[in-house]
Amino acid sequence: MAEKARTKRVLVAKPGLDGHDRGAKVVARALRDAGMEVIYLGLHQTPEQIVQAAVDEDVDVVGLSILSGAHMTVFPRVLEMLRERGASDIKVVGGGIIPDEDVAELEREGVARLFTPGTSTADIVDFIRSI
């Protein structure tokens, strides 16, 4: 029960080569304004760097933003590496230009939720609070 009450810690990162960081930064700020602890890792992160930071920072949730189309490579890799590190309790969420079909597939593979353009930050905050 004590764990549930603690402030959510969220790592926000931009994996891969894509530099479009508007969405990631807006979401990071909205999570912070909602009272969460946010670690914004910034751009050009490899899955290894993301997983290492998630473990080091002891976060509850990892949020990844990808607009370059590399989502089918990056999300499974991060999930796999979290499992390898025994950290599969860390939930992975994401957002970006991701077609419906790929959303369904990635959610089957273990991504907790993917948010596509038009999502309100309030919905993202509510979802992260609920997991």
Add this chain to the structure above:
Amino acid sequence: MDTEHYEEEKRRWLEETYHSSPEEGGPFVTVSSEPVEPLYGPGEVAGLNYERDLGFPGEFPYTRGVRSSMYRGRTWTMRQFAGFGTAAETNRRYHFLLERGTTGLSVAFDMPTIMGRDSDDAMSEGEVGRCGVAIDSVVDMQRLFDGIPLDRITTSMTTNAPASILLAFYLVTGERQGARFDQVGGTIQNDILKEYIAQKSWIFPPRPSMRIITDIMEFCSAEVPRWNTISISGYHIREAGSTAAQELAFTLADGMAYVQAGIDAGLDVDDFAPRLSFFFNSHIDFFEEIAKYRAARRIWARVMRDRFGAGKEESLLLRFHTQTAGCSLTAPQPENNIVRTAYEGLAAVLGGTQSLHTNSMDEVLALPTEKAVEIALRTQQVIAHETGVANTIDPLAGSYFVEYLTDRLEAQANQYFDEIEAEGGVLEAIEKGYFQRRIADAAYRYQMEIEKGERVIVGVNRYAHEGESIDIELLKIDPAVEREQVEAVRSVRAERDQAKADEARAELRRRAEGTGNLMPAIIDCARAHVTIGETVNVLKEVFGEYREQPIY
């Protein structure tokens, strides 16, 4: 009516007539959150002096247009940005577009190419051919322009950090088709300052990046005179969330920084300034955008003449490409994006653009399908040939509202120039996070306005369909593309004359460590089939890599 009388009458009208019926909706603000009055009249433009502030098209200060006859002489270039998968696939899309009446090409590269990495680089995994075409060497560039004569068609390439290398690939491709450097025309974006500010596709630190840019300016003014060496871009600044005034001001400030860098490198301003061009966004706020383009022309002409002492008329002209706003499009009800894009395209034309890309309705979901691209191109053709807006030049001049907005944007831009100056100039302002912070603030404010319902986005926070499923066709990139491209770059390396490639790289390193112009050495690397990643790596070893302090 004199100004005083007008003010008095306007107050009377507001009290007696206007406020007799209640306002509905609001707040009445532009997409940049700037207030808009119920009515504009002569009092709001009392300071306007026709000769000084507007003039005639093709004459100083070019507010009404940079060409004397504008679209009556030549319509704007309909230039659709395209690229995906392999060079051969994108080549087929270019032929498709040319057959349907597009008048210039515009290359979208994939993320590895944008970042100067080969397709078999570890960081490229999953990204090859995804959001643009993969180009690893001149061999790919030759495939990209197969059957397209480079002495006749002009090409715009959206490349920044590795622009010098992609320009070299293009020039060598032309050379192998039989086109001399001075017959080839086109544009490289090559605007690294806005990469640090907004789009974040950098490789080297700012100072060596500026050297590469002045080398390109110097080389092209002598050898490739039809090449636009920098497309100074507000597009990405706006997409990152800035306001219209910030887009205008930050872009022109970047432009001034390039001009200063050229002068500091010992170049004559009139040798390179005529080849500088601009690239703006056309967002959904119709009048604000039109005013932005008009203000941009006027500010640039004055700055070039008065501050930089440019003498040639061509140095004073702010020529620009426009792309409609990707960030204004919505994933829900994607067909509505056709309508948004049409208004945005119309604003660009009324603002006097020299070329235009209209977004496809599906770009918020994936790269565009042929069908979606064709509708986007047809939208421009309808504007050009059916609506009649191109018949007369700058038709909104003299509108109280448009002239007021033009003045206001100019004044706001001047305030930003002062702030940037106070930060120590553009490079220092970047290093301090000045631009990044302002853009992030504006982006967040905009998002909150949507979430509070103060800003209506049709199909998103009003008129939404519950549980909508999107049923338009989407373009899919075959995962085999990455494997094919990895094999292709490996066979380029295996088949080339390795001694020649090594010598070309060694010469590039010597130049980079010294002060000689880098372009001839980069062109020799291209001729020797040195890949983009190998060329960048030589420069990284000499110049280092940039790292950003993340701000949100």
